[in-house]
Amino acid sequence: MASTSSGPAASKQVTPGSGGIPVLLKAALPSIPVINSLPGVKKASPKGFTGLGYSRPPVTAERAHVEAYAQVCGFPSKDTVPLTYPHMLAFPLHMAIMTDAAFPAPAIGTVHLENAITAHRAIGVGEQLGVTARVGPAQPHPKGTTYVFSTEVRDTEGAVVWESESTYLRRGRGDDDAPSGSVFPPVTPNGIVWKLPADLGRRYAAVSGDHNPIHLYPLTAKALGFPRQIAHGMWSKARVVAALENRLPDAVRVEVAFKKPIVLPGSVELGTETTDDGFAFALSSPRSGAPHLVGATHAL
Template identity: 70%
Template sequence: METRILQDTPGGLGLLLKAALPSLPVIGSLPGIRKAAPAGFDGLAFSRPASEVTREHVDAYARVCGFPTKDAAPLPYPHMLAFPLHMAIMTEQAFPAPAIGTVHLENSITGHRPVAIGESLGVQVSVGPSEPHPKGTIFRFVSEARSDGELVWESTSTYLRRGKGDEAASAGSSFPEAAPTGTVWSLPGDLGRTYAGVSGDHNPIHLYALTAKALGFPRQIAHGMWSKARCIAALENRLPDAVRVDVAFKKPILLPGKVAFGSTPTDDGFAFSLTNPRSGAPHLVGATTAL
């Protein structure tokens, strides 16, 4: 597929409107807003020119996600550069699913080596045709970050669009168990807004109780990629420079709220989890793999 280069990545109120309008009754069926038919979608790919990994942005990301200050960016940080391209693709009329209401099911990050502060990374994101899922269809967004042509980081985000599913299709990855080990994190009500200020992900479900309720949630919820990053921060000093971290997002984390973290060693890394400390319901399950 052809890769489109975006000199300026989308953002702000205009992007939120573009993301929301296709999911609205009546308005979403209007010409120019209506999404393309899934059967005709064969993929999209966007890239952005190389940009510097700055100390200011990395430190802001590290603070909200629980990482220490270092001369290298935290493992999940390049997702901050890739996410605007995810949104650029999702808000294209040719992409068959509205951005609002599309659920992040799984994410896999591979860091081939640490990314230094001051390095310049070029990022490309691509997505192919939809795949069947028991609860609808899924789209896999593949992100790649390169430094002077060297692939240093890559990620696959799996998004679900609920609808008519295929019971014979895979329901997703499985992970080893990691029971809570006594660590409980208290999450403030403004966590979603703080993370949105760093990540650019201003999905209304993360911001305020009012905007989350309008989309079917009892109150605002934490970003899935924040929850993954917070788990990686808890394990960071035990992970090698070359590593893959896979997670599946389960039940939403309501804000404000508390989550229980657990981890246990495996043959080639760690299994980890976030659960509700009262009910034991899972919010996230994952595993690291040394490369």
Template identity: 65%
Template sequence: MSAIPALLRAALPSIPVVNQLPGVKKAPVAGFTGLTRTRPPVTVDRAAVEAYAAVCGFPTKDVVPLPYPHLLVFDLQMAIMSDPAFPAPAIGTVHVENSITQHRPIAIGESLSVVASVGAPVPHPKGVVYEFVTEVRAGAELVWEETSAYLRRGVSTGSTTEEGSTTEGGSTTEEGASYGMALPEAAPTPIRWELPADLGRRYAAVSGDANPIHLYPVTAKALGFPRQIAHGMWTMARCVAALENRLPDAVRVDVAFKKPVLLPGTVAFGVTPLDDGIAFGLTSPSGKAHLAGRTTSL
């Protein structure tokens, strides 16, 4: 499945007139019970993994970086969002939280099957939340799981027509809204990362997520941003890469996406040890939170 056509299909319900056409018009929120998509077994390709690792700061290994399987489910999530039965257009549906559980490392060359599903929307003070749940299996063995929480602001019954911003990591109008996680704060640190202007294009090339808000100033401005922003899942991956040598084989990583990271830009990475893991975060030079996260040993 091609990521670009999937993104185009996902954008159609946000276009006036087009969004009323059969096959594009969205169903009302009320009565939506869920959708599921699967992909046939896929073999983990070394070249693809190493390209991803290079962009996100992971070392080269014979196992995949912990967040890498998210790339195997991204097109399934887009397929679900572009289905007319899914009530919310992808544009304006904001990725606010993400949780990954790795039961064991996944080796290069393994064959994996992927199932993605979303259930009925969960009420939220700012609208509704859709929880996308992914299971990745090697044969019958569950090796990796993910829950991605997407917030649709201002929608609680059947309206899906208000303007929005992005499916990834932030909003133009407010900082990321908290959903279900109570995450500890990480201590400030002098570690700074300088992020280049082309980071979104580089991550899009390895992930398939070519949302225009991540690519160029002109495409980001068209969707309400002052300039392009980093992918939320890149910020998560970069933090995990910085902690990689301290994480056990079986681990859960939870993150909440806060304020978008403008590119080019500077972020500060901080960590605080916990009894059963590590609290971590990204902040702006002025101290505003971009991401809050924690790891939990299993």
């Protein structure tokens, strides 16, 4: 069932396949002049876009995939999935939305600004889950327009066990009066430095399905304006959550804002501070102190 309404019943269904080059082409073609005006490639106008949703058939949190993800992101092996893992089940839906002709913004060049995850309980390895994602109309931003992708993960009884909001920016003519995003308390680095290898983006892509060229090789990243490949934003969030996970409750909200890209290979320094209901945290450059990621956790 297809629709551009943002209501819960208005969604398309997708069965995630092999991804790879076909998906990358669908993501890239709308960014190429002339080609982006062809039928089947041309994007809809933001003015007429009211929303779009996708769902997938029930999916199982398979142990082999959970453990591969946990290893890349620094989580221990457990009988419950890492807090950030359900994003792996939702990512194919985000890509399906972004590569749908009805969605106004090309996937390539759209920047992940913020992510907020709310876990209502721990999810067991082997659980069968229903996953839906939807996005609403464009919202004004000082640097362009943003789109908020909302994801729900339900158990076999229909209860929401995990949800998230991912905010993506499409740069362009902005609105100086629009909100620029979430604000988090400053955090002092605590001396924990992680050295990140050059192949980190490729390793994370292998488990996440996010093969955006900016994360893979120096040549592919330079073609899109970066000096070298950069780490995935959701990897950086997962790595911080992994460092905190034994101190977080099962029911928790974790919000982050992505700042400066992490160039690979490279190093980042962790900072954490306790708050009334959780932690404030940051990843920053050990040399300059410039933030790569800032955020906070809140017990529910």
